[in-house]
Amino acid sequence: MEAKKHRRLTLKERVQIETLLNENRSKAYIAKLLNRSRSTITREVNKLVINSNDKYDAHLSHWCAKDDYLNKRNLDKISTHKPLKYFVYKGLLSEWTPEQIAGRIKELYPNDPIMSISHEAIYRHIYTRPQASLNKKLIKLLVRKKTRRRPVKKKRGTGSKIINQVSIDNRPKHIELREEIGHWEGDLMIGKNQKSAIGTIVERKSRYTLIVKLKARNSKEVAEMFSKILNKLNPIFKKTMTYDNGIEMARHEIITQKTGMEIYFAHPLLFMGKRY
Template identity: 55%
Template sequence: MKKKYKRLSFEERIIIETLLKENKTKSYIAKQVNRNRSTITKELKLWLLKPTDIYKADLAHWYALENNKIKRTQDKINSHPRLKIFIYRSLLKGTSPELMAGQIKVLYPNDPIMSISYESIYKHIYRFRQSTLGKKLIKLLPYHHHKRRDKRKYGIKKTRIKDQVSDDRPKYIEERLEAGHLEGDLMIGVARKSAIGTIVDRKTRFLIIVKINNRKSKTVTHEFVKLLNKQPQYLRKTITYDNGIEMANHKWLSKKTGMDIYFAHPYSSWERGTNENTNGLIRRFLPKGTDFNNISMEELKNIENNLNNRPRKVLGFKTPNQMRSEEINKMNQTKA
């Protein structure tokens, strides 16, 4: 008589997560949970497409439960497992729905299944916000709130920064053909009482982490100016920022650095996608809940050096430091 298949339990998934952290093989893990190796392989294929992907037992288990329920009405995400896994995996990396929607357009331009708006992603996450899974998904959002805020109050019509420029950013900046076009942001610490600044080059991915004492506009822009003015002029041409009020002093920053300042459109984080991705990498060192007031400049510098010396697939497996050196050498040859 053929043995009936039994789905993986939450306890088994906990063991899988633990052994993965210990770098155990799939065969070893299968023996420990008394399962076929194919069962473990199938489970991990859903979540670990790349070496940097993360397996979390609780999210994997709730996904399995939700996926096996008889659904009364299914949204597009629930209807297509491939799309659902992409979105859940992106949430684990700290990617915002706005950036996910932008990434999907780039990665799957001709695939109708892999096509979704950021608003549909938010609706999926908040659809059952009181459920255990709903609460877990909301917590994975970069800026999580128990209830979805009304975009009519917080959206396009609410302009808090005077004279900001969003529509006139030159198209060639999007093409990443030259270094010196930067993106900037603040990463907020626990209870929104601390923050650090991040600046990253769109082409080379070279990162600058800025330690700040508070989130006041004058404080933030003064600290940005200090570090930006240490860079050669040809490596600081423009900066694209989000709509945070800390950049209200942007005209002063532009005057002191000689840089043009642009602002991403509301709900369009993909316009600063390099910065969003880099912030996700920083979160591996400084997870949500970190009090940045307790992080020293030396620690921030170590993180900065680590990421600037890490090979990137998007750079042909060169490091940001190597790419930056190439840009400096090209400029020196031009001057010679």
């Protein structure tokens, strides 16, 4: 009797598995229909379905399996631990930033050393092989879609050009819990060829986002337009804003004067994408 050769599941089979699971078919039924062992189907499903709220995703599973096969000799933490890997990839496909993914994992798995990852480690995983086909897809899922991640440039001098900054270290600790509405995260998105820019202000708890149209990237324009859009909000939604050290925020005190919002600044070398 000829021994059966080991065959990896195909995308077509994974789509069938997803379809049949959505029809509430048992793993034994699926295994018989696909002429696969029940253990093969069980392992495949359990890689993605960790708890009752998870759903099996055929394309995500196939994507990860292909990456596992191609990179067995070069595994980082994300590639080594499949539950972590699926959580990270699922987050990227859901248009979460690495900062959001890292924060969400911390909230859901506070005492699990395996389900723990920094946003920097996620970025390193994505940019380890920037020319590989999978990594190209991962890069496209990022907000800025840069093909290379440039190191943070060291600035000349010892002081910041932004005066009277208040460090994020002095921000009230309860803001980190994201339980109270009214605390925001600001950022500047640069357009193609550095010719345009828009401001984004994201509410930490609800993730409600304000888009600020800017005619220029200078601090005067940013202060004026940020203040204008924030002052359209009910005062109960205007408490604090956290920002990076971009020079466009040099007139942060004007925003505080006009809106009543305290502004905190992240550490320069830790800011890269950005969720505080």
